[in-house]
Amino acid sequence: xxxxxxxxxxxxxxxxxxxxxxxxxxxxxxxxxxxxxxxxxxxxxxxxxxxxxxxxxxxxxxxxxxxxxxxxxxxxxxxxxxxxxxxxxxxxxxxxxxxxxxxxxxxxxxxxxxx
Amino acid sequence: xxxxxxxxxxxxxxxxxxxxxxxxxxxxxxxxxxxxxxxxxxxxxxxxxxxxxxxxxxxxxxxxxxxxxxxxxxxxxxxxxxxxxxxxxxxxxxxxxxxxxxxxxxxxxxxxxxxx
Numbered sequence: 001x002x003x004x005x006x007x008x009x010x011x012x013x014x015x016x017x018x019x020x021x022x023x024x025x026x027x028x029x030x031x032x033x034x035x036x037x038x039x040x041x042x043x044x045x046x047x048x049x050x051x052x053x054x055x056x057x058x059x060x061x062x063x064x065x066x067x068x069x070x071x072x073x074x075x076x077x078x079x080x081x082x083x084x085x086x087x088x089x090x091x092x093x094x095x096x097x098x099x100x101x102x103x104x105x106x107x108x109x110x111x112x113x114x115x
Numbered sequence: 116x117x118x119x120x121x122x123x124x125x126x127x128x129x130x131x132x133x134x135x136x137x138x139x140x141x142x143x144x145x146x147x148x149x150x151x152x153x154x155x156x157x158x159x160x161x162x163x164x165x166x167x168x169x170x171x172x173x174x175x176x177x178x179x180x181x182x183x184x185x186x187x188x189x190x191x192x193x194x195x196x197x198x199x200x201x202x203x204x205x206x207x208x209x210x211x212x213x214x215x216x217x218x219x220x221x222x223x224x225x226x227x228x229x230x231x
Binding site: 042048058088090104107108109 | 119121124150152158159160161162165206218219220221222223224
């Protein structure tokens with residue numbers, strides 16, 4: 001049972017480059033989200049989606065784009081990477097459309113370094 | 116505003132000691148949920164417990180127990196007879212409505228080290 005799969009696990013970028021972090025889940029979850037984890041700051045929500053075709057911004061959306069063309073996939077795009085985007089990124093999904101009550105299932109994380 | 120504070124940045128204890136991780140939250144919602152997640156050294160995040168705002172019963176699961184007190188806005192986590200495998204970063208989280216949208220807010224995390 002794959003759960004939530006993130007790729008790549010590690011990536012090094014130069015400032016100004018663009019890239020996409022992939023996230024796929026096989027649990028038929030409606031809700032998906034992206035978080036970034038930085039030392040001493042816990043996890044902060046970047047973008048989330050309550051279903052295919054619907055996305056919304058979280059706490060720290062600047063510099064990132066998302067789309068949700070299918071229930072399974074929720075890619076995160078960095079448009080022009082900056083050193084401030086060096087972080088560990090987690091994709092998560094949850095049953096139903098409600099984030100409030102749902103247990104989150106997390107991917108293994110993607111460690112991104114921007115030079 | 117929604118906020119979760121885990122004042123203990125790092126805790127280190129010797130195996131078999133009991134340890135309590137503190138979590139204090141702020142919210143204006145009447146309906147909300149509180150969570151604890153564990154992040155072991157391997158890096159993944161694992162769900163431990165969910166508690167809704169209308170249920171103040173304490174919960175026990177093996178060596179783990181949780182104490183939810185609305186009067187002090189706290190949701191503390193206790194590990195009894197700690198083991199080395201309990202070493203991890205533990206996150207407390209609060210869900211609710213922020214700027215009209217449903218969101219989950221995490222605390223800064225507490226790094227727990229259990230020494231043999």
